[in-house]
Amino acid sequence: MPDSQDPGARQPAPPRFLLFEYSELNPAMRADPHALFDPQRRERPVEHDGMIPAMLISAYGVGRESLMDRSLSRNFDDAAPENPVIANVRRLNAAMAAEFGKHDSMLTLDDPDHGRVRGIVAEAFLKRAAGAQGLVAQIIDAQIDALAGRETFDAVNDYAARIPIQVLGTILGSPPEMFESLKVWTEAGQLAFDPTKSAEQEKLALDGRRGILSHFKELMEARRAAPQDDLVSDLLAAQANGAPIDDNEILFNLFALLVAGHLTTADLIGNGIYLLLTHDEARQAILADPKLITGAVEEILRYEPPISFSARFAKADGKAGGCPYHKGDALVVSLISANRDEDRIDDPHRFDITRRPNPHLSFGAGAHICVGAPLARIEGQTAILKLLQRFPHLRKVDDSPPDWRVVPGVRGLAKLDVITE
Ligand code: HEM
Numbered sequence: 001m002p003d004s005q006d007p008g009a010r011q012p013a014p015p016r017f018l019l020f021e022y023s024e025l026n027p028a029m030r031a032d033p034h035a036l037f038d039p040q041r042r043e044r045p046v047e048h049d050g051m052i053p054a055m056l057i058s059a060y061g062v063g064r065e066s067l068m069d070r071s072l073s074r075n076f077d078d079a080a081p082e083n084p085v086i087a088n089v090r091r092l093n094a095a096m097a098a099e100f101g102k103h104d105s106m107l108t109l110d111d112p113d114h115g116r117v118r119g120i121v122a123e124a125f126l127k128r129a130a131g132a133q134g135l136v137a138q139i140i141d142a143q144i145d146a147l148a149g150r151e152t153f154d155a156v157n158d159y160a161a162r163i164p165i166q167v168l169g170t171i172l173g174s175p176p177e178m179f180e181s182l183k184v185w186t187e188a189g190q191l192a193f194d195p196t197k198s199a200e201q202e203k204l205a206l207d208g209r210r211g212i213l214s215h216f217k218e219l220m221e222a223r224r225a226a227p228q229d230d231l232v233s234d235l236l237a238a239q240a241n242g243a244p245i246d247d248n249e250i251l252f253n254l255f256a257l258l259v260a261g262h263l264t265t266a267d268l269i270g271n272g273i274y275l276l277l278t279h280d281e282a283r284q285a286i287l288a289d290p291k292l293i294t295g296a297v298e299e300i301l302r303y304e305p306p307i308s309f310s311a312r313f314a315k316a317d318g319k320a321g322g323c324p325y326h327k328g329d330a331l332v333v334s335l336i337s338a339n340r341d342e343d344r345i346d347d348p349h350r351f352d353i354t355r356r357p358n359p360h361l362s363f364g365a366g367a368h369i370c371v372g373a374p375l376a377r378i379e380g381q382t383a384i385l386k387l388l389q390r391f392p393h394l395r396k397v398d399d400s401p402p403d404w405r406v407v408p409g410v411r412g413l414a415k416l417d418v419i420t421e
Pocket residue numbers: 067106107108118168256257258260261262264265268305306307310311361362363364365366367368369370371372373375376
């Protein structure tokens with residue numbers, strides 16, 4: 001007798017929309033990702049999504065291997081268009097391409113173009129980042145001075161989210177009067193990967209991208225006419241000296257540096273303050289021995305990674321961790337889950353600022369590993385340490401659960417109200 005006529009027969013389970021369940025759009029995932037990821041990683045470390053052409057990879061080993069696999073692509077044109085996230089990003093990119101040219105940043109290029117462009121941009125950027133300690137300290141001191149005398153403040157919006165935009169704006173060469181607009185435009189774009197965003201949010205994201213690209217286009221023209229001491233001038237000088245990079249590539253890489261470097265670093269700082277206010281022993285240890293901040297920032301990155309997943313696209317059929325995938329599939333690696341994989345990390349749910357080694361995947365891995373990691377580390381270490389030192393009695397206003405932002409792919413706090421005494 002067919003199942004449908006047998007009232008006692010089990011119905012087949014409906015296909016699971018894994019990438020939704022495991023994204024920040026799911027309140028249960030935001031509240032306690034590990035209650036979902038721990039069993040998933042143990043039982044199905046690689047699993048095909050039931051609804052869209054994508055695989056969720058939650059184990060460290062196969063996750064790292066996939067990020068490092070150079071046969072996989074970062075180019076959205078290699079991803080199956082039925083994937084709603086991909087369709088969404090492609091639509092935004094196509095609208096911008098019509099106005100500014102093709103999105104040619106290192107974020108989405110593959111070799112050989114990726115290696116060529118990344119080599120030139122990273123060399124110039126890392127030189128600037130290496131000399132940024134003084135600038136970062138100065139910006140953070142001014143930001144803390146602005147909080148003096150306040151009994152309460154929001155450690156995310158009044159502090160963490162104000163720092164990276166000033167650091168990046170100054171390094172890139174934007175005038176200070178543009179910083180607030182660049183911040184608003186960048187934040188409007190954070191929903192780029194959210195297929196559920198409203199028409200109004202989509203317009204804000206588009207306007208934000210347009211604002212940033214127009215600004216950098218004008219800045220490039222100004223610096224070409226009159227170079228200054230900034231990254232835009234460095235990249236134009238490299239081009240004039242024969243470095244193989246065109247104007248479109250410079251424009252879109254300036255955009256990428258800003259967009260990839262603002263909220264991520266703000267979230268590192270915000271998550272770090274939250275974790276140290278809720279782990280007093282670690283906070284007291286850092287206050288007693290400030291050198292511990294270096295390891296503490298690595299542990300903060302591991303424990304609450306600001307970017308919760310990173311993806312690659314399959315250019316041909318293949319297998320990851322024994323699980324078959326098809327051409328066009330997105331291989332989505334959960335950095336949140338990989339960082340808590342007991343097969344790679346001892347006692348992974350313990351927050352331990354002295355953990356050595358700490359091989360977290362929060363900056364990704366392989367050819368696309370985060371280019372801004374050295375700057376993010378300087379900002380994170382300086383911003384968290386200086387705030388704790390200035391306000392040694394800092395505490396959360398109450399015991400309410402953390403207010404995680406509802407943005408897929410992002411693990412950061414919407415706000416964090418604190419009291420200084
Ligand atoms: C705590 C802060 C940050 C985190 C957690 C973070 C995380 C990441 C991750 C996960 C990736 C993808 C790597 C992969 O898929 O293998 C990435 C790439 C990238 N990040 Fe960061 N990032 C941070 C800060 C920054 C900063 C400050 C900048 C620059 C100003 C930056 C610029 C970039 C760029 C340009 C890429 C693309 C590299 C490529 O595709 O070759 N990031 N980042």
